[in-house]
Amino acid sequence: MEKQGIIKNLIKNHEYILYYAKILLKTRVSGSYLGFLWLYIDPLMFMLIYSFVVQVVFNSRMENFHVFVIIGLTVWNLFSRTVLMGATAIARNKGIFEQVYFHKFVYPSLYLMSYIYEFLISMSLVVIIMLFSGIPFTWHIIETVPVLFTFTLFTYGCSLIVSHIGVYFFDLRNILDFTLKFFFYFTPIMWDFDRLNFSMVWVLKLNPVAVIIGSFRSCLLYGKSPVYLYLAVICLFSLILIQIGYKLISRYEDAYARML
Amino acid sequence: MEEIIKAEDIELVYQSAESLSIKKAIKMLFSKDKENILVKFKALDKVSFSIEKGRVYGIIGNNGAGKSTLLRILSGVMSPTAGKIERNYKTINLLALGVGFSREISGYDNIFLNGMLLGFSKEEIGEKLKDIVEYSELGDFIYKPMKTYSSGMVSRLGFSIAIHLKPEVLLIDEVLSVGDVKFREKSFNSIRRVISDNDTTVVIVSHSIAQIKDLCDRVIWIEKGELIAAGDTKNILETYTRVNNEAITLEQAKEEIRENIRIENNTLYADISTYKLVLNNAEELTYLNKVYDYTKIFQTEADSSIKITVRRLPNDDLIIYFEVNNSENQKIKIKTDVIKGRNNFDKLYQKPAYSPQYGENKLTGPSSFYDLENGSMLVSKVVHYREMEAIYDDGAKSVLKEFKYERNPIKSDHNSLEVEFDRGTEKATFFIMLSKQKLFRNFDNMKSYMLYHFNNVYNNCLRSSFFQLPDGAYTKLPYSIDPFTRDGYNINITANVNNDIFEFYQSTNERFYYNTIMNGILQRYIYNDSKGVFLEKHMSTTLRDTTGITIPYVNINSNELFLLAQNDFFDSVGSILNHNPIPKYLDFLIEVAENRNNVYTINNGFFFPVFIKEKSAVLSEALLVDQINTARLALKAFKRYKTEKYKELHDNIINMLVYTKDNWFDKETKKLYCRMSIKDSELNFYGEISSEELLKRLLLYKDDYTTVFNDFNGNVINDFIQIL
Numbered sequence: 001m002e003k004q005g006i007i008k009n010l011i012k013n014h015e016y017i018l019y020y021a022k023i024l025l026k027t028r029v030s031g032s033y034l035g036f037l038w039l040y041i042d043p044l045m046f047m048l049i050y051s052f053v054v055q056v057v058f059n060s061r062m063e064n065f066h067v068f069v070i071i072g073l074t075v076w077n078l079f080s081r082t083v084l085m086g087a088t089a090i091a092r093n094k095g096i097f098e099q100v101y102f103h104k105f106v107y108p109s110l111y112l113m114s115y116i117y118e119f120l121i122s123m124s125l126v127v128i129i130m131l132f133s134g135i136p137f138t139w140h141i142i143e144t145v146p147v148l149f150t151f152t153l154f155t156y157g158c159s160l161i162v163s164h165i166g167v168y169f170f171d172l173r174n175i176l177d178f179t180l181k182f183f184f185y186f187t188p189i190m191w192d193f194d195r196l197n198f199s200m201v202w203v204l205k206l207n208p209v210a211v212i213i214g215s216f217r218s219c220l221l222y223g224k225s226p227v228y229l230y231l232a233v234i235c236l237f238s239l240i241l242i243q244i245g246y247k248l249i250s251r252y253e254d255a256y257a258r259m260l
Numbered sequence: 261m262e263e264i265i266k267a268e269d270i271e272l273v274y275q276s277a278e279s280l281s282i283k284k285a286i287k288m289l290f291s292k293d294k295e296n297i298l299v300k301f302k303a304l305d306k307v308s309f310s311i312e313k314g315r316v317y318g319i320i321g322n323n324g325a326g327k328s329t330l331l332r333i334l335s336g337v338m339s340p341t342a343g344k345i346e347r348n349y350k351t352i353n354l355l356a357l358g359v360g361f362s363r364e365i366s367g368y369d370n371i372f373l374n375g376m377l378l379g380f381s382k383e384e385i386g387e388k389l390k391d392i393v394e395y396s397e398l399g400d401f402i403y404k405p406m407k408t409y410s411s412g413m414v415s416r417l418g419f420s421i422a423i424h425l426k427p428e429v430l431l432i433d434e435v436l437s438v439g440d441v442k443f444r445e446k447s448f449n450s451i452r453r454v455i456s457d458n459d460t461t462v463v464i465v466s467h468s469i470a471q472i473k474d475l476c477d478r479v480i481w482i483e484k485g486e487l488i489a490a491g492d493t494k495n496i497l498e499t500y501t502r503v504n505n506e507a508i509t510l511e512q513a514k515e516e517i518r519e520n521i522r523i524e525n526n527t528l529y530a531d532i533s534t535y536k537l538v539l540n541n542a543e544e545l546t547y548l549n550k551v552y553d554y555t556k557i558f559q560t561e562a563d564s565s566i567k568i569t570v571r572r573l574p575n576d577d578l579i580i581y582f583e584v585n586n587s588e589n590q591k592i593k594i595k596t597d598v599i600k601g602r603n604n605f606d607k608l609y610q611k612p613a614y615s616p617q618y619g620e621n622k623l624t625g626p627s628s629f630y631d632l633e634n635g636s637m638l639v640s641k642v643v644h645y646r647e648m649e650a651i652y653d654d655g656a657k658s659v660l661k662e663f664k665y666e667r668n669p670i671k672s673d674h675n676s677l678e679v680e681f682d683r684g685t686e687k688a689t690f691f692i693m694l695s696k697q698k699l700f701r702n703f704d705n706m707k708s709y710m711l712y713h714f715n716n717v718y719n720n721c722l723r724s725s726f727f728q729l730p731d732g733a734y735t736k737l738p739y740s741i742d743p744f745t746r747d748g749y750n751i752n753i754t755a756n757v758n759n760d761i762f763e764f765y766q767s768t769n770e771r772f773y774y775n776t777i778m779n780g781i782l783q784r785y786i787y788n789d790s791k792g793v794f795l796e797k798h799m800s801t802t803l804r805d806t807t808g809i810t811i812p813y814v815n816i817n818s819n820e821l822f823l824l825a826q827n828d829f830f831d832s833v834g835s836i837l838n839h840n841p842i843p844k845y846l847d848f849l850i851e852v853a854e855n856r857n858n859v860y861t862i863n864n865g866f867f868f869p870v871f872i873k874e875k876s877a878v879l880s881e882a883l884l885v886d887q888i889n890t891a892r893l894a895l896k897a898f899k900r901y902k903t904e905k906y907k908e909l910h911d912n913i914i915n916m917l918v919y920t921k922d923n924w925f926d927k928e929t930k931k932l933y934c935r936m937s938i939k940d941s942e943l944n945f946y947g948e949i950s951s952e953e954l955l956k957r958l959l960l961y962k963d964d965y966t967t968v969f970n971d972f973n974g975n976v977i978n979d980f981i982q983i984l
Binding site for chain 2: 015016019020023026027030031095096097098099100101102254255257258
């Protein structure tokens with residue numbers, strides 16, 4: 001099978017990826033009475049619980065702290081779920097690629113696709129919560145598009161690389177599980193850099209997810225433009241990751257099928 | 261037929277990932293040979309075959325043989341770790357039981373996903389959707405998640421998709437054996453329909469021999485990752501069934517199949533090990549029942565025939581002789597053992613390309629030597645010829661071969677040999693000679709073997725059609741007797757001496773030796789003229805007038821010429837006999853000896869009663885040596901066949917030597933006479949050869965001879981040694 005670039009390959013397989021991603025969503029809610037509504041109710045309930053906990057239990061002094069946390073959590077959720085899923089994305093679909101040949105990068109791609117569906121739903125819910133919380137909307141909300149784009153690229157790059165390693169290294173999922181939990185607390189989700197009394201704070205600021213969460217917040221919550229220089233750097237870094245991941249998968253995809 | 265998939269020596273190694281723990285991963289980081297840490301499993305080992313368009317193939321083999329792996333390689337899901345695979349198709353579907361579908365989602369969605377994976381667009385699948393669902397008989401289940409399906413339903417759906425979205429190549433893995441009887445019948449019929457349209461190539465893996473027999477035209481049989489056989493369904497299935505019933509072992513089956521030299525696609529696939537097998541089985545037969553030939557004729561699809569003759573030479577070497585008749589784009593492909601070294605045969609001859617006396621050198625015959633693991637192999641050039649009928653002046657008819665041209669095998673590398681016979685109306689011959697000895701490790705070995713052991717068998721059997729010119733070059737005799745044919749030339753022998761010998765050989769079935777001997781005579785006779793051309797008087801004028809071709813008409817009637825040819829003759833027979841005593845020949849000696857009242861001399865086993873009777877002949881060097889050789893031969897024969905009369909013959913010869921010792925040994929000078937004269941002939945054939953040389957030659961055999969001889973008669977041997 002001849003090797004193609006990732007763009008060409010994505011175009012070639014887009015029908016399958018989109019269809020499969022849709023089916024994955026469908027599978028999540030299949031058998032339930034409310035069906036697709038759950039895709040909205042689920043994150044909504046999640047957000048309401050966090051709002052309650054943050055506002056009532058933590059009783060934070062920060063203004064609109066619940067929205068602040070919800071944005072962070074939603075972004076983090078997409079990232080951590082995609083990466084975690086990536087670790088087993090190829091391995092769990094062995095049954096299919098043992099039967100038909102197609103490029104293995106499709107699997108991490110389609111899981112990302114389905115999580116992005118969910119992410120968009122969650123984001124729309126965030127907007128609704130903002131509306132209820134009386135946070136004013138600015139034109140900066142449009143600027144979430146380039147932020148989302150950057151974020152997607154970064155997540156994609158990570159999941160591609162992880163999915164390659166995951167085929168050979170089954171323990172990866174467990175390792176990722178606690179690594180992501182660890183990073184959860186080092187990412188400004190429940191807290192902000194401004195309130196940190198720590199001289200090495202710049203190290204934490206190198207975290208791309210932190211930058212992206214910050215960018216989302218500035219667009220939605222603070223009505224400010226994100227720092228495009230940071231985003232551009234992350235974009236570039238992500239593109240390199242994607243390329244490495246894709247090359248790895250292309251090179252070893254044949255060996256995947258031979259794994260016992 | 262177009263080859264849609266071609267696999268050459270493919271190998272596949274599985275790696276175990278489950279065993280890759282953190283411990284191992286760390287080990288791997290620091291270890292130098294990372295390869296060895298992963299647990300590996302070789303599922304396929306050097307498998308070669310080709311799949312032709314439109315045919316139905318069955319893959320058989322026991323569990324774990326590598327069938328499914330092979331299918332996956334065919335489908336492109338996996339590439340082989342070693343070897344080459346060519347795939348000339350666009351769409352392929354691997355239909356396996358229960359895999360490939362996502363269990364969580366509905367059958368309906370799976371149809372789309374599966375179809376898209378096969379390379380069809382959403383619209384195309386949409387068009388066929390109704391048919392697929394209908395055919396699969398799933399009804400409303402189609403909208404339910406696949407985990408609720410029974411295994412029969414899953415395979416029905418998969419089968420339905422494959423049948424309706426027709427790929428170029430359809431691979432079916434064990435699917436046919438599931439589902440209820442009704443659906444099984446239905447799927448069978450569908451497969452038959454797919455088969456009959458001749459566009460779709462189908463490969464089926466099944467444990468059901470009945471299914472394979474019913475559906476497939478070709479079978480690929482693998483066992484433990486090794487290709488056992490590939491080819492005609494009937495033959496292979498027969499053997500396969502017998503192996504499964506434990507009537508024969510797999511090893512026996514392999515041999516059996518190998519012996520089934522097969523013809524496919526106008527190509528003869530022959531494995532040389534076949535002949536090794538023949539050789540081993542025929543070993544005793546050859547001596548006791550005189551079965552020298554193993555002949556089999558194969559009919560190709562294009563109505564040509566390929567005749568294979570395996571002939572065992574007396575020195576246990578083997579000649580495999582191929583004759584192709586009326587070939588049209590014929591190919592003979594012979595797979596040999598792994599050949600470990602290579603020597604250029606031409607080097608041996610160092611033949612001049614052109615000789616001023618004889619023109620262009622036409623050396624043909626053996627084209628190359630190979631060192632095999634257990635011996636050597638000699639490969640000839642392919643000689644193309646035309647058969648024609650010759651009518652001689654006296655009205656006798658004979659079939660002659662007109663030499664046309666020759667060529668090298670098109671491919672002769674270290675593993676295989678391929679020969680092409682490609683001219684429509686022609687006949688062609690080609691041979692391989694297998695020697696049990698490792699002869700050709702180096703140039704000297706080869707040379708010495710040829711000179712001492714192989715000499716005349718080789719010269720006269722294999723190169724019977726070649727003649728050594730005075731300048732050392734070899735040339736092809738325009739007309740010679742093919743030692744492999746049953747019909748020799750129309751040679752009249754009217755010599756008045758030694759008719760016994762010819763009678764003997766003519767009366768036996770051993771036409772091979774007869775022809776060989778005749779060749780020796782013919783060569784010497786024809787070239788006696790030293791002009792290198794035929795004498796006009798020996799041409800067949802009738803044939804020349806009708807066809808324009810001159811054929812020698814040999815009429816040996818002079819002692820002189822016969823004696824000239826005799827040397828070749830003796831050498832040939834001597835060398836043949838020295839390797840293995842042929843009982844019939846020894847019987848003949850005994851018979852003649854008895855008829856001649858025990859007065860005889862022996863020259864390499866040939867009787868010249870006249871000489872001794874009249875006490876006028878002095879034994880030649882040749883005679884003395886050959887007498888001893890004949891005695892040795894008789895001894896050998898006694899040991900092998902345990903027949904007393906051979907021992908008697910041996911004793912008689914030795915006695916005769918003692919009795920006539922004055923004729924060839926001068927006690928005063930302590931020298932051996934080596935002179936021979938022929939009374940009634942003008943020719944004095946003097947063998948004025950130094951007795952020192954003769955002594956040396958005799959002494960060379962001394963040890964050997966003494967020990968053997970002591971078993972019989974101590975007195976005589978003492979006497980004999982004393983003389984020397």
